[in-house]
Amino acid sequence: MTEVIDGNAVAEDVRESLRGAIETLTDAGHQPGLATVLMSEDRASATYVSMKQRDCEELGIQSFHVEVDVDAPANELYDTVSDLNANDEVDGILVQHPVADHVDYEEVVRRIDPGKDVDGFHPENVGRLVRGDPRFRPCTPHGVQKLLEHTGVETEGADAVVVGRSNIVGTPLANLLARKADDGNATVTLCHSRTEDLAAKTKQADIVVAAAGVPELVDGSMLSEGVTVVDVGYNRVDGEAVGDVEYESAKEVASAITPVPGGVGPMTRAMLLYNTVKAASQRSGIDVDLP
Ligand SMILES: NC(=O)C1=CN([C@@H]2O[C@H](COP(=O)(O)OP(=O)(O)OC[C@H]3O[C@@H](n4cnc5c(N)ncnc54)[C@H](OP(=O)(O)O)[C@@H]3O)[C@@H](O)[C@H]2O)C=CC1
Numbered sequence: 001m002t003e004v005i006d007g008n009a010v011a012e013d014v015r016e017s018l019r020g021a022i023e024t025l026t027d028a029g030h031q032p033g034l035a036t037v038l039m040s041e042d043r044a045s046a047t048y049v050s051m052k053q054r055d056c057e058e059l060g061i062q063s064f065h066v067e068v069d070v071d072a073p074a075n076e077l078y079d080t081v082s083d084l085n086a087n088d089e090v091d092g093i094l095v096q097h098p099v100a101d102h103v104d105y106e107e108v109v110r111r112i113d114p115g116k117d118v119d120g121f122h123p124e125n126v127g128r129l130v131r132g133d134p135r136f137r138p139c140t141p142h143g144v145q146k147l148l149e150h151t152g153v154e155t156e157g158a159d160a161v162v163v164g165r166s167n168i169v170g171t172p173l174a175n176l177l178a179r180k181a182d183d184g185n186a187t188v189t190l191c192h193s194r195t196e197d198l199a200a201k202t203k204q205a206d207i208v209v210a211a212a213g214v215p216e217l218v219d220g221s222m223l224s225e226g227v228t229v230v231d232v233g234y235n236r237v238d239g240e241a242v243g244d245v246e247y248e249s250a251k252e253v254a255s256a257i258t259p260v261p262g263g264v265g266p267m268t269r270a271m272l273l274y275n276t277v278k279a280a281s282q283r284s285g286i287d288v289d290l291p
């Protein structure tokens, strides 16, 4: 039987396990705070951001939200980031990607205080991760790791194929899976749009993670019996959420698979809360137990 990995349930576990730490920090006078920044007219982005705010509210994390007009000059977004960097109540800053076309997202990320960079996108934090001393693991890759751990999928010695090499998902995930660590030690192949024969790569994998943004790119014929399939893709097709994996055919061969929705998405949000609590602990110097 194929196990359908329940991302909502694992995310709920993560949230519950953060409650104690949030209480400790709050009682000590440092309630964790997360700021979200939106500079986009995209409806989906607005929805994600409001879900993140709701998550905070539910757990007793203070949330701040700033909207920057899409037509505003880049400086307005930079100033917003500076203000949030200086705001002592703000432990974490997330600037929702993408931002307006005329703004360089990389420059925005460089301006975020690395100690508040709960996305884990700042070059200093990327460097630390690659050097084997992560401060904030990027939320989606971290969520994927948690799902694998929860499902009892051993990464050590496994052949893992990551499809997609973005800075947000594929590249950091490949790094984490390849790290010399209990939740790493995989042999990782990082595939992208110039990969010659994607099916040949995915066929030899024990773990396939699809993060290409191409609806149903990976199907059952490209997989081997017993593979674990993690679908990061979140694409709107005729108003429906569709992953990067053709779920029905992949499920036929997989031993475990994540659905869309209800797989990686909720984990991304849960790990954002985790990073926010971690930031609050680091900034306040108050030690807490983190899952
Ligand atoms: N559930 C969640 O929490 C999240 C979901 N997502 C979703 O994950 C998906 C990926 O997002 P993101 O990483 O930001 O996407 P990007 O568009 O930034 O990157 C896509 C990557 O996939 C590669 N790619 C594109 N087409 C193919 C192909 N035909 N074969 C192999 N590789 C290909 C690209 O290659 P190249 O580098 O050569 O261009 C690129 O490396 C999207 O559907 C997004 O919505 C993203 C973040 C969080």
Ligand SMILES: Nc1nc(=O)c2c([nH]1)NC[C@@H]1CN(c3ccc(C(=O)N[C@@H](CCC(=O)O)C(=O)O)cc3)C=[N+]21
Pocket: 047, 048, 051, 094, 095, 096, 097, 098, 119, 139, 140, 234, 241, 260, 261, 262, 263, 264, 265, 266, 268, 269
């Ligand atoms: N700076 C930045 N950080 C991000 O982490 C970031 C970003 N920008 N830009 C966009 C992507 C996308 N992303 C998702 C988060 C949650 C769900 C999610 O919760 N999905 C639910 C359902 C959502 C729904 O109901 O529509 C699910 O899959 O079950 C999806 C996608 C974070 N991203």
